[in-house]
Amino acid sequence: MKTIAVLTDFSKRAEHASRYALNLAQKIKANIILFNSFLVPADVPMAAQVAWPVVDYNEVKKDTEKALAELRRKLENELQKNRKAGAFVPLITCICEEGALANNIPELEENDNITLLVMATHGADEISAFMFGNNCRQVIDTATVPILIVPETSEIGELNHIVFATDVTYTDVQYIKALATFAKQFSAEITVSNVNPENPLDSDHDAAVRLFMNDVEQDVDYDRIKFRSIPNGNVKKGLEWLLENAKFDMLVMVHRKSSLFELIFRSSITKKIADRVDIPLLVYPYPAAVVPLI
Secondary structure: OOEEEEEOOOOHHHHHHHHHHHHHHHHHOOEEEEEEEEOOHHHOOOOOOOOOOOOOHHHHHHHHHHHHHHHHHHHHHHHHHOOOOOOOOOOEEEEEEEOOHHHHHHHHOOOOOEEEEEEEOOOOOHHHHHHHHOHHHHHHHHOOOOEEEEOOOOOOOOOOEEEEEEOOOOOHHHHHHHHHHHHHOOOOEEEEEEOOOOOOOOHHHHHHHHHHHHHHHHHOOOOOEEEEEOOOOOHHHHHHHHHHHOOOOEEEEEOOOOOHHHHHOOHHHHHHHHOOOOOOEEEEOOOOOOOOOO
């Protein structure tokens, strides 16, 4: 059965992400796994001459399982409260493992039913920054299935318009094809947006775009796809323009190193646009022999 794994640290942001995942699971008929990666304090290095108190592994695990069960109850209560006749009801289960979050992703993905990981953006508080600040990028680097990163301010509702950011790389056609399978479940429109800073809007660029979109039309069986160039060769300014002028519900990117993804997620750019982003970001892994479907 198709399954969404929600990576939670029990913060308010993570709880919002779990509710977003629950709404998504109902729409795509998927079950949910609530997953927490916990650390035993004695295993975490501290500054010189500072020691963690002795904490038993079983005690930490028991507390984690209790917190997961409480989150599951909250989600199940929401399902019961908002249940509509004939609507799909996801099964919600819980898993916790000791260790760094990114280190536990490969074992979690051994469950072949998992088609999507969902996690919250990290915040300013120390616990979330510790759990997700550094680990978020490590999870993106490690995962072999798509990851949905959900801001606390993102709305939970219909998915009508998806933007796929591309640098007009041919292999993106296969990712758009996989994304179309996901979008069909919502009848959502896909806008393919070119934000490549290396290609000015000249005749060569226009020819590359026409060739790319022709490949999309030939290979992707979905009639709700259009192309839109961002009117700026600078990545940061182009993204700011996109966020300010286009209304959409999800941004999608492919995680290629040393390309568009790297350029956008350099800290100097990310910090400048972070306050403007209130929509989920779906990240596809790269490379992939077969692009995973959601």
